[in-house]
Amino acid sequence: MVSANQLDAITPSNHRLRCRDCGTVAAHSDWRCSACLGLLRLEWTKPTPGQRVDPTRSGVWHYRPLLPSVEPSAIVSLGEGATPLVWIDRWARAHAIERVGVKLEYVSPTGSFKDRGTTMLLSVARSLGLAKVVEDSSGNAGASVAAYAARAGLSATIYVPSSAPAAKRAQIARVGATIVPVDGPRSAVTEAALTDVDRTGAYYAGHNANPYFAAGMASFAYELIETFGAQLPRHLIVPTGGGSLVVGCFDGFLRWFGDSDEARRRCPRIHAVQSAGCAPLVAAFGRGLDHAPPIERRPTIAGGIEVERPPRDREILAAIRATGGSAVAVDDEEIRRERRLLAQSEGIDVEPTTAAAFAGLAQLVRDGVIRSDEVTLVVATGAGWKDPG
Numbered sequence: 293m294v295s296a297n298q299l300d301a302i303t304p305s306n307h308r309l310r311c312r313d314c315g316t317v318a319a320h321s322d323w324r325c326s327a328c329l330g331l332l333r334l335e336w337t338k339p340t341p342g343q344r345v346d347p348t349r350s351g352v353w354h355y356r357p358l359l360p361s362v363e364p365s366a367i368v369s370l371g372e373g374a375t376p377l378v379w380i381d382r383w384a385r386a387h388a389i390e391r392v393g394v395k396l397e398y399v400s401p402t403g404s405f406k407d408r409g410t411t412m413l414l415s416v417a418r419s420l421g422l423a424k425v426v427e428d429s430s431g432n433a434g435a436s437v438a439a440y441a442a443r444a445g446l447s448a449t450i451y452v453p454s455s456a457p458a459a460k461r462a463q464i465a466r467v468g469a470t471i472v473p474v475d476g477p478r479s480a481v482t483e484a485a486l487t488d489v490d491r492t493g494a495y496y497a498g499h500n501a502n503p504y505f506a507a508g509m510a511s512f513a514y515e516l517i518e519t520f521g522a523q524l525p526r527h528l529i530v531p532t533g534g535g536s537l538v539v540g541c542f543d544g545f546l547r548w549f550g551d552s553d554e555a556r557r558r559c560p561r562i563h564a565v566q567s568a569g570c571a572p573l574v575a576a577f578g579r580g581l582d583h584a585p586p587i588e589r590r591p592t593i594a595g596g597i598e599v600e601r602p603p604r605d606r607e608i609l610a611a612i613r614a615t616g617g618s619a620v621a622v623d624d625e626e627i628r629r630e631r632r633l634l635a636q637s638e639g640i641d642v643e644p645t646t647a648a649a650f651a652g653l654a655q656l657v658r659d660g661v662i663r664s665d666e667v668t669l670v671v672a673t674g675a676g677w678k679d680p681g
């Protein structure tokens with residue numbers, strides 16, 4: 293056991309941000325490259341520490357030695373992480389599969405998995421002494437950033453699609469953030485947020501672009517490793533729009549195991565599930581592309597994964613391929629059916645975006661991509677009450 297003070301000595305500034313396109317090193321307060329506007333990757337400047345957990349903390353910050361270092365006094369936490377894991381035997385039997393676990397990520401302070409990324413991002417924002425954050429979101433990340441900004445004493449402006457569920461918009465407003473509805477496709481919401489950032493100099497907390505968000509998501513991988521030890525589930529099913537969890541958790545596995553081919557083989561196979569109405573990653577995966585192509589978008593009830601141009605498309609596709617996973621699309625009717633079945637057979641009430649993952653698993657089993665005797669874990673990303681439908 294080591295004390296928190298000793299951990300501070302282990303983890304002085306342990307990373308830098310580097311442009312994924314031109315290689316320029318960026319300031320910690322940048323969210324994209326000032327030279328070419330490319331997105332930034334977080335690069336570790338120290339090897340993976342031997343001491344991987346902080347025994348004085350629980351949840352996401354239990355893994356503080358593996359996270360980007362911030363001053364302890366700057367940490368903005370609402371008790372996120374350490375989410376429950378349950379097995380859904382009745383649902384699994386209905387789909388002729390033996391062992392399906394669900395990580396209940398909606399058992400989080402704001403009701404979604406986004407809190408893992410937000411606690412990291414807002415802690416960095418506070419340690420940098422920033423006053424205002426701007427975010428664009430279909431709802432869950434916005435609600436998360438709004439709540440953590442309130443906790444940190446920062447002002448937050450959240451741009452949301454005008455079609456965002458009323459429950460999520462109300463959640464954002466209740467914690468005192470400024471909420472700005474935007475008409476048009478999801479990309480128009482991002483453009484409106486970036487215009488605000490350019491005009492006001494606010495910090496862009498965009499969860500699909502800011503590298504610290506995915507860094508917090510790595511805690512999901514650390515929890516799986518601590519829960520399962522050497523016997524990780526064979527498959528991991530993730531509802532995927534912007535892909536922060538796919539990218540963050542893959543990075544987390546490599547950070548823990550070390551970046552090697554052996555480490556990649558130890559990772560669960562990551563399967564990204566999208567809505568058939570908006571499936572750029574499925575199109576890319578099927579066509580063997582390393583980036584998401586332009587797509588025709590149709591309305592879908594899975595608003596949380598309706599991202600027609602995912603900024604981290606290359607990282608998502610690389611993670612899926614490196615682990616031997618796949619990308620699959622499901623339609624709204626299957627999503628509704630699985631949402632109902634999951635609620636009524638297991639008592640697990642998720643939003644439609646999350647139900648898409650269960651529909652995706654059912655399809656992967658039908659297609660023979662996942663065998664019935666392979667242990668599979670589904671990420672239940674968002675609570676049903678956030679998008680009652």
Ligand SMILES: [Zn+2]
Pocket residue numbers: 311312313314315316325326327328329330
């Ligand atoms: Zn660059």
